[in-house]
Amino acid sequence: MPKLNQVIAIEKGTKSRSLQELTDAHHSLQKPTLLSGISRTYRPKDEEGEQLPPESTRVQLRSEEIIRQTTDSLVKLFDIVATKDWANCKAKADVVVDGTVLLSQVPATYLLFLEKQLVDLHTFIKKLPVLDAAESWTFDTSADCWATEPVQTLKTKKVPRNHVKAEATEKHPAQVEVYYEDIVVGSWRTVKFSGALPAQRVNELLARVEKLQEAVKFAREEANNLEVEEQKLGAKVFQYLFK
Structure with missing residues (x-):
């Protein structure tokens, strides 16, 4: 058979x-x-x-x-x-992941559907945004997203100053040069927020979907290894059509 x-x-x-x-x-x-x-x-x-x-x-x-x-x-x-x-x-076959039956007695047709869907999910997970590795992130529960440590930066303002190069005389006015001096007027406290994911989380999700893909392929091969009983229906159909 x-x-x-x-x-x-x-x-x-x-x-x-x-x-x-x-x-x-x-x-x-x-x-x-x-x-x-x-x-x-x-x-x-x-x-x-x-x-x-x-x-x-x-x-x-x-x-x-x-x-x-x-x-x-x-x-x-x-x-x-x-x-x-x-x-x-x-x-039918079981989908087994790490020795545990995740899905029991799954029909071969559904295994084929699942295999195709997991290809799309793998692409989706691989494209998930990842947090900028140049920053240090912690999860902020109040904002429900990731946040950096606060960074203080100074706010300055340019103030004009006069520099007298030569005093005024009876014949000549004073020679004055204007320059600007940066004066600290305040400070910024900056916190960056992000809805992206840590790289470790994305890698973990990729590992899971790849493991499931492998398990589904094994299950499909097992299901398709079934010995089949050959069906002879075509002759009946065409005997009726063209007798």
């Missing part, structure tokens, strides 16, 4: 080949010239009349023959898909 994974392995190729043959048959039957034939013989009006050779064109395609050929191809496809679908009703 074949196993489910063997049936699945040949299903795609069989389906592609059968549908191509069906398409080719359909296109062939749309060409009236291939289905038509003729036989003509010429008889002169009297014995002295011109003698002409007979003309004939043979029928190249016969609809019943095309139906038989197409049926033979599709019967195999119908049987393979039926065998797979009937087996999928019985194909």
Whole structure:
């Protein structure tokens, strides 16, 4: 008896080949010239009349023959898909992570769905924002996010000052140069907040999803290792259609 994974392995190729043959048959039957034939013989009006050779064109395609050929191809496809679908009703396996059964007796079709979803979840987790490693972060429960330690920075203001380069005389005014002096007028207390995640947390989530991906693949392989009972339904379908 074949196993489910063997049936699945040949299903795609069989389906592609059968549908191509069906398409080719359909296109062939749309060409009236291939289905038509003729036989003509010429008889002169009297014995002295011109003698002409007979003309004939043979029928190249016969609809019943095309139906038989197409049926033979599709019967195999119908049987393979039926065998797979009937087996999928019985194909089940446990998803085991670290020796513990996480999901019990999961159908093979759901395992395939789960495997595809975990690929998307892996991408999602890998793209999660990570806290800036250049900062030191602690969780602030009041803000419900991560925060840095407060940093004090001074606020300054430029104040103009006069510098007398030369005193005034009777003939010349004083020579004064204006310059600016930075005067501390206050201070800033800055705390940065972030809704990102620590790198350790993201790495932990990635490890979990990768471990689950591996467990689901093992379960799917185990489920698909089921020995199947071959189904022969295609002939019944086409006997009804074309009897």
